[in-house]
Amino acid sequence: MHCERKITDDLYYIGASDRRIERFENAYPVPEGVSYNSYVLLDDDVTVFDIADRSVIGQYFQNLEAVLDGRTVSYLVIDHVEPDHCATLADFMVRYPETRIVTNVKALNFIKQFFELDIDDRVLIVKEGDELQTxxxxxxFTMTxxxxxxxxxxxYERTEKILFSADAFGHFGALSGQIFADEINFDSMWDEARRYYSNIVGKYGVQVQMALKKLSGLEIDYVCPLHGLVWRKGFEKYLEKYQQWSLYKPEENGVLIVYGSIYGNTQNAAEVLAKHIVEAGQNNVKVVDVSKTDGSYIISDMFRFSHIVLASATHDAMVFAPMGNLxxxxxxxxxxxxxFAVIENGxxxxxxGKLMEERLLALKGMEKIGEKVKVRSSLKKDGDEQLKDLAMQIVGSF
Ligand SMILES: Cc1cc2nc3c(=O)[nH]c(=O)nc-3n(C[C@H](O)[C@H](O)[C@H](O)COP(=O)(O)O)c2cc1C
Ligand SMILES: [Fe+2]
Ligand SMILES: [Fe+2]
Known part of the structure; x- marks a missing residue:
């Protein structure tokens, strides 16, 4: 059965959710699944915006056919060629032989790399600022x-002020009937939105800033991303988050302590440091076991907290492997x-400690707090004193 939803009189959501997927991009766990969004705009010419992942393609085409109600698709806008949206392009082109692809030159090159499709006479190439009347x-169209x-x-659709934002402003998590952000309590979703952002585009803060500048001149009533919920109210908060994240500004004053421990002694040092930090007046502390927590969650917390402490056992003259991976x-x-601060054990x-410090100092804008604390096998009184001192320095640095 088709399962589309109406966004405006002319615009429909025709995406679908995959709840079976273990890891998005075979990398990031998605315990709540993920949605692949696509949209249809009905007009003299019908336009479809992006397609969907192979896993949901049956549902996708049912939704599309239901909205088309016998009409054909004039234009397929491809904003992003990544296979979670575009792997089904060949199927689409066979089903809708009259459709023209609307995309940019770079995207067309990627399409030709992924597919052996004879589509040159079916492509309308657009560049920055070009317009298409439907x-x-x-x-x-704007390049991001x-x-x-x-x-x-x-x-960007001018008449109804709709932004089709590609992967930007998306989040992990399948949709459950709701398609608008204001149909749920989105406060429960920020952690997954940040985990999506930090792991998918976290590295490209400069480019996200450039995209935000381009968008700042637009009046936007609807934001339609390729994953997650559609925005028609309260989008300013998401823009604010994107500003913070892309400028690498912490969301919260607080300390994330990540430990890598084989037998538990490094864990003990991490817990003792956490206690000292709280006793020194900073309650916002989170302790995480790097062996147990998927890195995507820890990276997300690193975008959230202002301070990071890494505590690791030494393993064959190296950083304990799970910490090295982090x-x-x-x-x-x-x-x-x-x-940041570090604790080492051996x-x-x-x-x-030395190895972690070298690598952390090689990252941009990292500031070391205090001296590394060295634990020999297990924490003793002098180590406890050093951790207390480190806690004071951390709390003093907010
Ligand atoms: C396979 C293996 C390799 C290790 N390699 C080193 C090492 O190169 N240098 C060192 O000082 N300690 C080494 N250790 C010892 C641990 O770092 C040390 O016992 C530490 O106290 C363990 O902390 P934990 O209780 O948090 O696991 C190694 C331990 C294991 C199991
Ligand atoms: Fe993508
Ligand atoms: Fe995507």
Whole structure:
């Protein structure tokens, strides 16, 4: 059965959710699934905005056929070629042989890399500022490279002030009947929105800033992203979050303590530091086990908190591997502008602290607080004193 929803008199949501998927992009756990959004605008010419992932394509085409009600599709706007939206392009082109693809040159190159499709005479190439009239609606196109791939563009519909924002302003999580952000309590969704942002486009803060500048001149009544809920109210809050995240400004004053521990002694040091920080007056502290918590959640918390402490056992003269992987993710996702401290542990030649410090200092705008605390096998009285001192310095640095 088709399962579309109306957004405005002419615009319909025709996306669908995958609840079976384990990891989005085979990397990020999505326990609540994910939605792949697509939209149809009815007018003299019918326009479809992006397609959907293979996993939901059956539902997708049912939704599209229901809205078309026998009509055909004149234009398929492709804002983003990544396969979670575009892998089904060949199926689409066979089903709708009269459809013309509307996209930019870079996107067309990517399409040709992914597919062996003979589509040159079915493509309308657009560039920055170009407009396309579909009847009473006018579409204009703006390039927003690296949010999230180089070919990404956003499409703005002038008559009803609708922004098709590609991956921007999306979030993880399947949809449950609601398609508008104001149909749920979105406060419960910010963690997943931040986890999506930080892991998908976190590294591209500069490019997100450029995109936000381009959008700042537009009046926007609806935002239609490629994942998650549609915005028609309260979108300013999402813009504010994007400003903060893309400028790498922490959302909260607080300390994230991540530990990597084999036998529990490094964990003990992390817990003791947390206690000292709270006793020194900062209650916003979160302790996380790097071996147990997927890195995407920790990266998201790093975009949230102002201070990061990494505590790791030494493992074969290296940082304990799960912690090494986390630092790799910090490099990968562009974590920056944070205050940090490190704790190391080792029985014969502790090395983890020096190695972690080197890598953290190589990230942009990182400021070291205090001296690294060295634990030899297990925390003793002098180590406790050092952690107390470190806690005072951390709390003093807010
Ligand atoms: C496989 C393995 C390799 C280790 N390599 C080192 C090392 O290179 N240098 C060192 O000082 N300690 C090394 N250790 C010892 C641990 O770092 C040390 O016992 C530490 O106290 C463990 O902390 P934990 O209780 O938090 O796991 C190693 C331990 C294991 C299990
Ligand atoms: Fe994408
Ligand atoms: Fe996507």
């Amino acid at each position: 009847g009473k609606h006018t579409l204009s 490279p690296m949010v999230h791939w180089p070919e990404v563009m956003m499409t 630092i790799h993710l910090m490099e990968h996702h562009g974590v920056q502008n944070r205050k 029985t014969w030649a502790p090395m983890a």
